Each structure stands twice: as C-alpha cells, then as structure tokens.
C-alpha cells in the first residue's frame with residue numbers, strides 16, 4: 001500500500017549573505033495513515049523546515065512531498081500547522097486574524 005505521506009528525497013538550500021546554506025539533504029520519510037511521528041534533533045537541524053515544506057509554505061530545492069497521492073505545491077486546508085513562533089497580526093482582532101486565512105482559502109467564492 002502507498003504511504004499516506006511521502007517525503008521524497010527533499011533537499012533545500014537557502015540563499016544567505018554568507019552564501020548558500022544547505023539545510024536539508026536527501027531527506028526521506030514515509031508515514032502511514034494514523035501513524036504518529038516526532039521529529040527530534042538539535043536546534044537548527046531543520047525540523048521546522050521539513051514541516052514548512054509539508055505545509056506547502058516552502059518549496060524544496062530538490063525532491064518533493066506527496067500527500068495522499070498528490071504532490072504538495074501550496075498550503076491547503078488539508079494540513080494544519082501550529083507555528084513555533086506566533087504569527088498573528090497584533091493590530092487585528094482575533095476574529096480578523098482568523099479571517100485572514102479563511103478569506104484567503106475561500107476568496108474564489110467570496111466576491112458574489
């Protein structure tokens with residue numbers, strides 16, 4: 001049976017002021033439906049980067065992520081992320097912060 005989530009040999013390089021920074025190299029992982037996985041490692045080893053690629057917030061430089069048989073190319077409502085650092089707009093209300101994401105998702109149906 002195919003895996004539910006297939007992290008297929010991903011690598012990512014970030015451009016920095018000091019030149020390219022290779023953060024992930026050929027990372028592969030298959031997760032079955034219902035499996036509970038913890039990524040552990042020292043600070044800066046790339047855990048959040050892996051999660052951001054699965055979330056579709058970052059694109060791998062090489063390789064890709066297949067979720068339920070479909071390649072992840074962008075964020076979507078089928079994946080939820082609790083960010084390590086809060087990502088709220090302090091000048092907006094709680095309601096308007098939530099609306100930011102909801103309106104982005106349903107913008108195609110909104111303008112009627």
Ligand SMILES: Nc1ncnc2c1ncn2[C@@H]1O[C@H](COP(=O)(O)OP(=O)(O)OP(=O)(O)O)[C@@H](O)[C@H]1O
Nearest residue numbers: 014015016021023042043044045046047048049050
């Ligand atoms: N957009 C970016 N541009 C440049 N470097 C980045 C970028 N995002 C992450 N990095 C670097 O990639 C490396 C991995 O970062 P990441 O946040 O994935 O680590 P982590 O394992 O989640 O660390 P922690 O345990 O501290 O949360 C770090 O050296 C970080 O500085």
Ligand SMILES: [Mg+2]
Nearest residue numbers: 047048049084
């Ligand atoms: Mg992290």
